[in-house]
Amino acid sequence: MKKIDISQIATLPTRHGTFKIQAFREGDKEHLALFTDPLPSIPLVRVHSECLTGDALGSLKCDCGEQLQAALKQIAEEGGMLIYHRQEGRNIGLLNKVNAYALQDQGLDTVAANHQLGFAADERTYEIVETILEHFRIRQMRLLTNNPRKIESLKGVEILERVPLIIEPNPYNEKYLRTKKEQMGHLL
Ligand SMILES: Nc1nc2c(ncn2[C@@H]2O[C@H](COP(=O)(O)OP(=O)(O)OP(=O)(O)O)[C@@H](O)[C@H]2O)c(=O)[nH]1
Ligand SMILES: [Zn+2]
Numbered sequence: 001m002k003k004i005d006i007s008q009i010a011t012l013p014t015r016h017g018t019f020k021i022q023a024f025r026e027g028d029k030e031h032l033a034l035f036t037d038p039l040p041s042i043p044l045v046r047v048h049s050e051c052l053t054g055d056a057l058g059s060l061k062c063d064c065g066e067q068l069q070a071a072l073k074q075i076a077e078e079g080g081m082l083i084y085h086r087q088e089g090r091n092i093g094l095l096n097k098v099n100a101y102a103l104q105d106q107g108l109d110t111v112a113a114n115h116q117l118g119f120a121a122d123e124r125t126y127e128i129v130e131t132i133l134e135h136f137r138i139r140q141m142r143l144l145t146n147n148p149r150k151i152e153s154l155k156g157v158e159i160l161e162r163v164p165l166i167i168e169p170n171p172y173n174e175k176y177l178r179t180k181k182e183q184m185g186h187l188l
Pocket of ligand 2: 053065
């Protein structure tokens, strides 16, 4: 197992409320946990995979940015944790994701574009997420997701409830969301 470095806990005021923040470094990847204090015994958890274009740049090609904001709002209200999982582009990385976007400009869907570049549709792994949950001794939770694969991938924690996180489609992400539903089994 890789060595994990863990930061101190700091306070992070956000537009949704004040969270605690802690960083986890694994090799060259740095992940974050944002959590309410107190943390309920059965917290509401969001595992959010990095999407720089959606999360930081306001991209309308996906639903990530709006999901991130909606998740933080709900977690601030109900108590829980957002794990910011630094596996950009379903873990193909930013450069490859932009190449996948170029293929999507030519008409390929999000799954076919990944395949054309030699990747599986989803290359993410969740060991670091399990390590972070273990660090906080979270063994039972409610999970904010529409992705059944994410539920199956999280071993060692009991997911008592799946809480949907549905964003209204826009003309630019309609096809993407349809592909996620039809080819990736998302509960949309
Ligand atoms: N390779 C690739 N990655 C993408 C694309 N669009 C978004 N992503 C990445 O997909 C990840 C988000 O995954 P999603 O499948 O939308 O959502 P999810 O987190 O698995 O599922 P939910 O929990 O329901 O939101 C982020 O890492 C994004 O960077 C794309 O067209 N190609
Ligand atoms: Zn995105």
